Amino acid sequence: MSRLAFLLAVAIVCTASTGSLAITPSLQGTRLADGTLYFEMHVTVGRAGPDCFERDAILVNGMFQPKIEVTVNDTVMINVFNKIPAKFPQVASGISIHWHGLSMWDSASWFDGTSYVTQCPIRQGANYTYSFKMDESPGSYFWHDHSTANRANGLQGPLIVHAPPDIPSPFDTPKDEYVVFITDWYHEEANVMAMRVNRPFVADQADNNTGSFVPVGPPPSLLINNLGFYGDCATRGDGVNGENGYVVPVCNVTSLNVTKQQAALITKDDPKTLTSCGHEVFDVEPGEMYMFRLINAGTMLYVTVCFEEHDVTLFTADTTPVDPQDRTCVDINSGQRYDVFLTASSPGRNFWISIHSQYRNMAPSVYGVLHYTDAPEGQLPTTPTPQPGLAPWTEVETAQVMSNDGILGYIDNYDFETWWGLFVHRGLYGDGVLFGKDARTITLNQTQPIITENGMVRWAMNNIAMPTDPPCQPLQLQMMQDPHWMSKNTVNSSVLSDVTAANSKWTANRVSGKAAHVYIDEEPAPLIPATGLHIAEIKSGDIVDVIINNRPYNEGGASDSDRRVGMEQHPIHLHGHKFWVLGVGAGVYNASVHEPLLNRFNPILRDTITLPRASWAVIRFIANNPGIWPLHCHIMWHHFMGQQMYIVEAKEKWAKPPAKLPSCPGKCIYNFAPFTRAYIQRTYGPAKKNKFQLPSK
Numbered sequence: 001m002s003r004l005a006f007l008l009a010v011a012i013v014c015t016a017s018t019g020s021l022a023i024t025p026s027l028q029g030t031r032l033a034d035g036t037l038y039f040e041m042h043v044t045v046g047r048a049g050p051d052c053f054e055r056d057a058i059l060v061n062g063m064f065q066p067k068i069e070v071t072v073n074d075t076v077m078i079n080v081f082n083k084i085p086a087k088f089p090q091v092a093s094g095i096s097i098h099w100h101g102l103s104m105w106d107s108a109s110w111f112d113g114t115s116y117v118t119q120c121p122i123r124q125g126a127n128y129t130y131s132f133k134m135d136e137s138p139g140s141y142f143w144h145d146h147s148t149a150n151r152a153n154g155l156q157g158p159l160i161v162h163a164p165p166d167i168p169s170p171f172d173t174p175k176d177e178y179v180v181f182i183t184d185w186y187h188e189e190a191n192v193m194a195m196r197v198n199r200p201f202v203a204d205q206a207d208n209n210t211g212s213f214v215p216v217g218p219p220p221s222l223l224i225n226n227l228g229f230y231g232d233c234a235t236r237g238d239g240v241n242g243e244n245g246y247v248v249p250v251c252n253v254t255s256l257n258v259t260k261q262q263a264a265l266i267t268k269d270d271p272k273t274l275t276s277c278g279h280e281v282f283d284v285e286p287g288e289m290y291m292f293r294l295i296n297a298g299t300m301l302y303v304t305v306c307f308e309e310h311d312v313t314l315f316t317a318d319t320t321p322v323d324p325q326d327r328t329c330v331d332i333n334s335g336q337r338y339d340v341f342l343t344a345s346s347p348g349r350n351f352w353i354s355i356h357s358q359y360r361n362m363a364p365s366v367y368g369v370l371h372y373t374d375a376p377e378g379q380l381p382t383t384p385t386p387q388p389g390l391a392p393w394t395e396v397e398t399a400q401v402m403s404n405d406g407i408l409g410y411i412d413n414y415d416f417e418t419w420w421g422l423f424v425h426r427g428l429y430g431d432g433v434l435f436g437k438d439a440r441t442i443t444l445n446q447t448q449p450i451i452t453e454n455g456m457v458r459w460a461m462n463n464i465a466m467p468t469d470p471p472c473q474p475l476q477l478q479m480m481q482d483p484h485w486m487s488k489n490t491v492n493s494s495v496l497s498d499v500t501a502a503n504s505k506w507t508a509n510r511v512s513g514k515a516a517h518v519y520i521d522e523e524p525a526p527l528i529p530a531t532g533l534h535i536a537e538i539k540s541g542d543i544v545d546v547i548i549n550n551r552p553y554n555e556g557g558a559s560d561s562d563r564r565v566g567m568e569q570h571p572i573h574l575h576g577h578k579f580w581v582l583g584v585g586a587g588v589y590n591a592s593v594h595e596p597l598l599n600r601f602n603p604i605l606r607d608t609i610t611l612p613r614a615s616w617a618v619i620r621f622i623a624n625n626p627g628i629w630p631l632h633c634h635i636m637w638h639h640f641m642g643q644q645m646y647i648v649e650a651k652e653k654w655a656k657p658p659a660k661l662p663s664c665p666g667k668c669i670y671n672f673a674p675f676t677r678a679y680i681q682r683t684y685g686p687a688k689k690n691k692f693q694l695p696s697k
Contacts, residue, residue: 025065040061041080041081043060043095046062050226051221051228057153058154059154070134072162083124089195093469094115094662095122096115097130099111099143102136107658113146115146128662152185158293164422175285176288183299187230193216193637200454205455220235222298235363249362256278256369263276284344285344287345297335302569306330307328311326320606321407322604331392331393348372354386358392410602434620444645445555447551447557464530466644493527510669510670520537534646552566578606578621581617584612584615588616630646
């Protein structure tokens with residue numbers, strides 16, 4: 001059986017191959033009579049072992065993380081059927097699909113796929129059709145669940161938007177193109193791990209019903225196009241000090257294709273839990289040029305992608321053309337994408353493509369093979385396995401990736417109506433956008449407070465940790481139906497008490513809350529860590545600057561006993577817009593010091609930025625896309641724990657909602673409530689019958 005045929009099966013395993021394995025499973029669309037491209041996604045649960053460890057995973061049409069391909073200006077309809085069994089652990093009331101990186105112009109804003117913003121989740125046994133025009137830049141995107149933690153269960157995949165065939169690119173045409181879909185993979189259901197972070201962090205506030213906080217650590221493996229082996233790196237052994245300042249595992253790839261028996265011998269794990277797996281292979285012909293679409297869809301890890309003895313040329317970042325940069329290794333954070341060109345200039349042997357984790361101790365690496373067609377097939381490179389621990393890009397190396405002159409109009413014979421115009425939409429670049437004065441400034445401080453009412457640790461922006469729900473109905477619909485919704489629900493942060501800040505009345509998992517505490521960014525940040533909706537309103541046409549500071553965990557906390565001063569890097573993603581990255585630097589942003597240093601001449605334009613530890617960033621966008629657009633950390637666990645806010649843009653210009661939205665549940669799952677022993681047993685059965693860990697103190 002070929003690998004492609006096998007990927008169409010429900011049980012995903014990796015089979016041996018003597019040639020290229022670079023075949024990503026694809027959803028097949030149907031072209032309707034009116035030209036619409038129609039897809040169906042039947043979302044189910046099946047067994048999968050992409051890294052040799054087999055567990056339940058989310059499949060779409062029987063495939064694991066399949067690819068969708070469309071063309072600019074296509075009208076697409078994607079009918080999503082939720083067939084996930086009711087007993088599969090969930091931390092939300094259904095699923096929703098977000099199209100990561102797409103702007104979703106006009107009426108498409110209703111199909112952005114953000115639960116309780118534009119729609120209620122698609123409940124078990126129901127279906128919902130997303131319908132929108134692909135009025136977007138060509139390039140590499142991806143789709144993923146935006147309701148639960150099912151992104152880490154496999155409910156995601158590449159989304160490739162091709163340029164119109166009648167608009168020629170000014171660049172050489174590659175011989176072929178490959179998708180490099182990078183995911184991190186856990187050996188437990190992701191929703192179960194999410195349940196464990198909803199337990200008291202403060203020990204004396206935990207009991208045998210709530211259990212105690214269990215952090216989500218680094219995953220056991222990374223995958224390239226659904227392939228990898230968790231036994232390649234000794235993540236459970238003793239590590240070594242890497243030049244990146246972290247303790248890293250020792251890695252050793254011994255086989256291109258790993259049998260179940262080999263996996264058991266290397267990992268010492270029970271063979272009953274294992275299956276076969278393998279490593280991705282990319283075929284190249286000597287002298288030819290290839291495009292590699294690098295997509296980091298991981299839930300946690302910032303990674304460095306390296307091509308042994310080959311430089312690649314950066315061509316786009318988050319689909320936007322950049323000034324060409326040659327790099328041997330490319331840094332890419334969760335949610336980011338780079339398209340790169342590689343020229344096959346070293347024939348006669350095979351080379352490593354290695355992907356290494358950053359900013360986490362003992363996090364894994366994954367390996368693929370760049371196979372020259374005149375080199376032996378089905379063999380690993382003869383050079384030693386590249387080891388993790390490489391230093392990530394410096395601030396200078398990151399800043400060197402700037403926008404291509406073409407999208408800025410700095411080239412001769414410039415014409416927005418040709419190739420370059422595909423990347424600049426609706427006044428995104430024009431007089432005053434980069435060099436003009438902003439009309440609206442939003443300042444956000446990233447921290448990790450402890451909610452005093454229940455002892456839970458959350459991620460927050462301006463001391464506000466924001467749950468996905470309540471309210472249990474789409475926010476955009478509620479605000480359209482009631483023009484006074486904001487004023488009715490806004491909380492005066494200056495009068496907060498511990499109880500009102502924590503929304504202590506919402507302590508059950510299932511709530512019927514149709515309202516929620518609302519905090520607006522123009523008010524002072526709460527002195528006490530709070531939970532609720534964090535909203536910034538902007539007007540149509542505004543030039544908006546967002547200043548983001550990465551601060552210590554405990555800054556803004558309510559307790560003087562909280563001594564946690566650590567920080568983490570964050571990939572910050574904005575829906576509905578691409579933004580200009582005007583600057584990133586160390587410390588806290590100070591306009592009098594840092595504003596003269598901002599790059600307004602050729603900043604990079606993208607939708608996901610890395611906010612380093614103890615650093616600031618300034619991003620700018622123009623309010624040209626009415627809707628409600630989340631701004632959040634793309635580390636899934638940080639997002640789940642509250643690191644997000646909503647930008648409410650140009651309410652008076654919102655399009656009418658679709659005639660049929662997914663029905664809303666009478667009660668929704670409040671994702672900040674503790675998933676207690678009593679709740680789990682009531683929902684999923686007694687301890688001996690449900691297969692995942694119950695809370696324990």
